[in-house]
Amino acid sequence: MNILIAIDRFEDALTSQEAASYVEEGVKAVHRTANVISVPLFDGQKHLIDGILAWQQGTKYTWKIPDANMKRRDVTAAAMNDRFYIDCSDLYGQTENMLQTSSYGLGQMLLNGLDLDYRVFTIALGETALFDGGMGMLERLGAQFYDLNEEKLAGPLDSESIKKVRRIDLSGLDDRLSESTFTVISDYDYYLFGNKSQIAAQSLPDEAKTKLDNQIWYLNEQFKKTGLYLSLEKGGHAGGLRALFESLFHARTLSSKEMIFEETSIEELLNEADIIIYGGGNVKPADNSLVAQALTQKVSSDKRFIYLAAGQQFAPPDHSVYYLNIYPDMTPETDSMKLGIQLQNSIQTLLNIAR
Template identity: 25%
Template sequence: MPRVLIAPDKFKGSLSGAEVAAAIGRGLSRHGAARTVALPVADGGDGTVAAAVASGYLEVPVEATGPTGQPVATHYARRGDVAVVEMAAVSGLAQLPGGRLAPMTATSRGTGEILLAAVEDGCREIVLGIGGSATTDGGAGMVRALGAVFTDAHEQPLTDGGQALAGLHHLDVSAVRERMDGVCLVVACDVDNPLTGPHGAAAVYGPQKGADDLQVAELDAALGHYADLVAAQVGRDEREAPGAGAAGGVGFAGLALLGAQLRPGVDVVFDLIGFEEALEGADLVVIGEGSLDEQTLNGKAPAGVAAAAALRGVPVVAVCGRSTLSAGDLRRAGITATYALSDLEPDVERSMRDATALLEHLGEQVSEDLFASDNH
């Protein structure tokens, strides 16, 4: 009986990766044509903790500060002394009340609070996925939650947010260093932007977080001032390091103040969930994503799965909500066939609402197309 590895990402706004994998698996197994293994994947952003939990990590609930100060009930994942933290789940755009953007004041404090909870719980290796952030505060909120002291010219605690960094007069990170001593922090990061300048955190990502041109300039100057003080404190300047501008400067804080290692998100997640081991002995890999498009090919999890499978000569099919990729794009990505919900249900709202049943049907279709001859 063929062994099928089902390794989808989430269908954003519809189903988690685990729900997608389960639905496809039910369809594939309906006629007993295949033995399936479900292993949801992610790329270091939204869905990273869910992928870890689906692969056997425990979900640890925690309450932390959202990007505009409101409490957020969230969780991290843990196995042994390894923790997986997802910035999007606490400091992300999806956590903004009413979706109201706050480019100047949004804080990464909640991300630091979850890191602190994991450290205090005995975790010695922490993976931090930083995609989807709402912040441009240089990771200042994160490191302050870990014990750093930021004060203004009047020796008063600095307020949160990127704008406030313009008034930073003194910082003391000794407590952070002590707290993080012996902790290995790996940041899942897929961009190489510096902290400041025309390719920096404010210029490139600020507008997506609601900043206009004047605000972008103000944030960039504030981040530059902050970087000056950090360099004076730690004895090196990390503002130009590739990835320093990731997640509004969280990459910078990780490098300069937390001794973090920055790695591509897909690689980090694959290591976490044991993807290479799961790929051993597979006769087919099924990938999945809500929208299979140009972005998929640019470092997203499904493309990473397809590339890893191709190296081992394992065929790959894709199940998606819709696909805008050409036959040539798919072939170059190592994808031999695509099955889209839009082929069954063109109405997007109905397709999202009925995604589970439609995915089961597509799973059955994959089974019939690929394994029918094996059953006769």
């Protein structure tokens, strides 16, 4: 019997790897001779680096990098073969002041990768609160921004600097960027500005939202003067970073699901499995992750699909999936060990019943 464990994270209580280890212990207590394969998942929102390194050997780098509010924090990147991975949730997932943000740190991360001789980059935009339109990143990479008096703006530049911009010069961008290829991981199709933008979805006063929205609109008008036209309908993730990478660096954009199925052997493992155990957890009401949705689409009568959820993650729509919410009262304070033991006990009980 082949059993595949492809379980997602449970908020910040358990990573995919941690959750899978508890489930695997429960599985082996029932099916001692089964071939159990545990697949660590990762997404474009959190835990990209650890997930990637769990799949294959690579190198981890940690640097002190300025976050969205220019406070230095430890940020980790990964490299495998010729590809360099950056997870923006490490940089921009805990923004304190959303009215004055800078992507300067991402520019530094890219320079670090270039200096290490990498030319293939994967950048997960993740759960970012960043609204400078990529201005800080471009400045760090060599672009220059000028004010009304044709004086160069002194950096590091942030969203508050946008109103001073009258001319943008992209000719000084690091030459190595033209030799590089980029993949952006984004699960959000935000508009660049307007009612469907990422700014509109923030918990901010209307006045603050209007200010940020106008700044992104204005910067986009300045980009147009350089011949750079950003995607308005789907490029607004990370305050326009997605559109900037797509337009300026011709980046390819993938969802978390597409990335996992492309970079791992999960498709082959899924075809060989007799039992597939998957799921995840959310504190707030939420649909399944894109990866979980993709696995549900593979449901067939010759396999048994078991979905373990927690908190307020909705059940998969396919009624042929065995669904169990193992911890409905999950909160941000839920003890990770309690959650893990509940996962272990639940799958052990379910498999015993099914025998």
